[in-house]
Each structure stands twice: as C-alpha cells, then as structure tokens.
Amino acid sequence: MINPIDAFLGLFSLDIGIDLGTANTLVYVRGKGIVINEPSWVAIERGSRKVLAIGSEAKEMVGRTPANIVAIRPLRDGVISEFDVTEAMLDYFIKKAHSQLLLPFPRPRVVVGIPSGVTEVEKRAVYDAAISAGAREAFLIEEPMAAAIGAGMPVTEARGSMVVDIGGGTTEVGVFCLGGIVVSRSLRIAGDEMDEDIMQYARQKYNLYIGERMAERTKITIGSAYPLPEEMTMILRGRNLVTGLPEAVEVSSIEIREALSGSVGIILDVIRDTLDETPPELVADLMETGICLAGGGSQLKGVAERISEESNMRAWVAQDSMTCVARGAGKVLESLDMLREVLVSTDDRRPRRPGF
Numbered sequence: 001m002i003n004p005i006d007a008f009l010g011l012f013s014l015d016i017g018i019d020l021g022t023a024n025t026l027v028y029v030r031g032k033g034i035v036i037n038e039p040s041w042v043a044i045e046r047g048s049r050k051v052l053a054i055g056s057e058a059k060e061m062v063g064r065t066p067a068n069i070v071a072i073r074p075l076r077d078g079v080i081s082e083f084d085v086t087e088a089m090l091d092y093f094i095k096k097a098h099s100q101l102l103l104p105f106p107r108p109r110v111v112v113g114i115p116s117g118v119t120e121v122e123k124r125a126v127y128d129a130a131i132s133a134g135a136r137e138a139f140l141i142e143e144p145m146a147a148a149i150g151a152g153m154p155v156t157e158a159r160g161s162m163v164v165d166i167g168g169g170t171t172e173v174g175v176f177c178l179g180g181i182v183v184s185r186s187l188r189i190a191g192d193e194m195d196e197d198i199m200q201y202a203r204q205k206y207n208l209y210i211g212e213r214m215a216e217r218t219k220i221t222i223g224s225a226y227p228l229p230e231e232m233t234m235i236l237r238g239r240n241l242v243t244g245l246p247e248a249v250e251v252s253s254i255e256i257r258e259a260l261s262g263s264v265g266i267i268l269d270v271i272r273d274t275l276d277e278t279p280p281e282l283v284a285d286l287m288e289t290g291i292c293l294a295g296g297g298s299q300l301k302g303v304a305e306r307i308s309e310e311s312n313m314r315a316w317v318a319q320d321s322m323t324c325v326a327r328g329a330g331k332v333l334e335s336l337d338m339l340r341e342v343l344v345s346t347d348d349r350r351p352r353r354p355g356f
Contacts, residue, residue, distance in 0.1 A: 015109045016097055017329025018090070019146070020126065022075045023168025023191055023296065025055075025089065026323055027097045028330035034323050035097050040168075042085050043071045051085070054092045063211050077188040078115035078143070078170040079122045083129060090133035110135040111329040114344065115170045116142040117186040123344060140344040141332060143167070143325050144174030144184060147294040150328030151318035155179060155342065160282030161289055164271060164307070164315075165325065166190050166297025171267050173274045175282060179341045183277045185270045191297045193263045194219055201259035202236055206249045210238035219300070222253040225264045226302025226309075264303070268310045275311060290314035294324035 017028040020040070027036035038055030045052060046068050053061060061071045074082035074089060094108065110130050114123060123140055130138035144163050145155065153161040155176040165172040168191040174184040195215040202208040202215075210218075214237060222232045232253045240247040271291070275283065291313055293304055298321045307315040318324050332339045 014098065015111075015330070015333040016094065017111045017113075017146075017326050017331075017333060018093070018130075019113045019143075019323075019326035019329065020075065020086075020090070021113075021167055021325070022073065022078055022170070024322070025093055026326035027093050028323070028326040029097055030330055030333055034326060036093055037323070038093070040073050040075055040089065041071055042074055042082075042089055043069055044085065046070055049084070051088045054089050062213060076169060078167065078186075079118055080125045080129060083125060086125075087129045087132045090129055094134055107134060107136040109137040109139075109333060111139045111141055111146075111332050111343075113143040113146045113325040113329050114140050115186045116144055116172055116174060116181065116184045139332070141329055141342060142172075142174070142181065142184070142344055143170075144172040145176065145181060145342050146326075146328035146332070147172070147318075147324040148174065148176055148292065148328065149331050149339070149342070150324035150326070151292050151294055151321075153289075153292055156339070159289070160278070160285035161292070162274075162278075162286050163292045163294055164267075164298070166267065166293065166295040166300075166303070167325075168192050168296065171270065171295075171297070173270055175274060175278050175286070177282060177285075179339075182279070182282060183274050185274050187267065187270045189263050189266050190295075191216075191219075194223070194260050194297070194300075197259045197263055198223075198256060201255070202238065202249070202251075203241065205255075206236070206247075207241045208236060208238045208247060208249055209241050210236055214238060218251070218256060219260070222251075222256050223260055224253055224257050224301035225260065225306040227257075228253055228301060260300075264300075264306065268307065271307060271311060287313055290316055293317045294321045296322045 015030040019026040025040045029035045039059040041058035043053040043058040043061045074085035080086045127138050144165050147165040148155045148163045156179040160177050162175045171187040171190045175182045198215040202210050222234045235248050237248045298317050304315040
C-alpha cells in the first residue's frame, strides 16, 4: 500500500537516474536530461567528519587542504567505502537537481547504477544510502546494462549486443540478450589505475613525483592505446625525488602509451575472456553489431582501434559515452513497467507488520 504522504510528495518530485561513479556522479532527470555532472569528491573535517564541500568544489581542494581538512572519494572501485559520506553526497545531488528545477520536498524515485558482480552487502549499502538520502523508492541496475540502454542497444531483443564500460574505478564488460546479461565481467582496473600507471612511470623513469590531477591531465591530453597519426608531447610538473626540488620534464605520447600498456592489456584480456564464454549464436550477432564502448575511459585515444584489432570485431564509442549509465538509468524509469526485468533485486527481507 502506498504511503499517502509519499504519494503527495511524489507530485513535487522527479524521477532521477544516478550514475554513482568512482570518479564522477551524474544525475539524469526524467524529461530534462543530465542536470548534474560533478566529481565524486567530498571534503570533510578530520575530527568531526563534518562535510565542508561536495563535487567540483571539493575536487579543487585535492592536494591543497590544511591538516584539519581531508578531501576523499567515498566510493572506491565502484562500491561504497564511506557510507555516511556517500549518503551526504547523494542527498546533496538529489536536492541540487530539484533546486535547479525550483521543486520543493525532493522525494524522488531513483535508479542507481552499480558494478556487476558486487556482493549483496554492497548492493544493500547503495540501496540504503539512496533511501537515507531522501528517495521514496530506490532501484538498482547493473552498470553495463544501464550503459547499453543509454547507448541505445537492443538489450530486450532476441539478438546479442555487447558493451565495454570503462569508468574510473571499474571496467564492466557485458553481453546482453532478451533483457538479461548472458556473460559479464567486472574488473577493478580502469581510469584510476591508468592514472597510477602514469605516476609510477614518472617516478621510475624520471625520479619525478607527480600528483593524481597531473597524471589525469596527462592521460586525457596525450594518453593513447594505439599509435597516433601524429605523436604529441606534454610537460610533466612535479617534485624531483632525489633533490626534493620542483622539476618539469617533457614526455611524449609514445612514453605514456607504454606506461598505460599494462592496464590496457588487462582490459583487452577480459574482453577476450568474455567473448570466449559467449555462445556462438550471440558471437555471430556481435560480429554484425560490434562492441559498444561507454564510460569516460572509452575516450582514451585509440582505444576503439586497439579493441577492434585485438577482437577482430568493430568497436565504436557511444555518443556522449560518459553519460550512458545515467541516461540508461533514467530511461528505465521512463519505461519502468517494460524494463523492470533489467533491475537488480536488493533482496529486501525486512519484516513488515500485518496490514502494511
């Protein structure tokens, strides 16, 4: 039975889809599109754990905070590592989405993307965080399924489709047919690991200690998975580990490609393993439709060409690939009756009183 208060508040709320990512959180509002795309960073006071800043404002503080403030990411490898902080972040984004649209009393229905293969405890943590943040109903969907729906793949039809979602904390590979996942793999190597590879390379080759933001900027600017038509260079700025003094070093895209080769190679191995387990009839379908790439990591230069070469299949990057999961989660809410089968059960066994 629907709570009449929730029904009333629902008149003033919008259905929203959330891509609760390790690197970025995106919020899709039904009928409005993506209204929030901010980093998943929260700045808190060390002693009291009071939240001081969330999103872009918190990311600006990374590496620049005084001793009493710490900037953290409450999600690691796609799952919640700091429950209270994640709840505060979700609450902030839900209220911000509603405030932009001048709507009071936010009690929306929410669909949240989660990595495939997470434990029941991790699923429950995301569900509870969404409810605690003010959602009147919360649903979970596996990220590769949400990415496929957001990219416009025919996941409910009797033909196979495949998505590789390369995010910040996880890489999700899924093969879909008839509204279900036939084969899936979740790998905790993605954009963050690539940043770490670049930091490690600079440390080992140049004795240069660079920060996460410098490594990320380098990956975006000159990082690649396949030889570029015209190779590029960039200046790395950091601290020399021998002298302790600031130093700048010029590196080429060839060097950064070498630094990223380990992580890219592991992602390619997982794609090959997934294809190896895919039924031959679906492989035949995939040879026609190709492999769809989603997530921020799919924007790494040459990654589609490298996957095409290694898999003997056409690989293509989805339009607006960073927002695929959030858009897919939103589309599920728009057609909840038709797409309810793609949602993940939260195994809610809480006892209910008679008559409720």
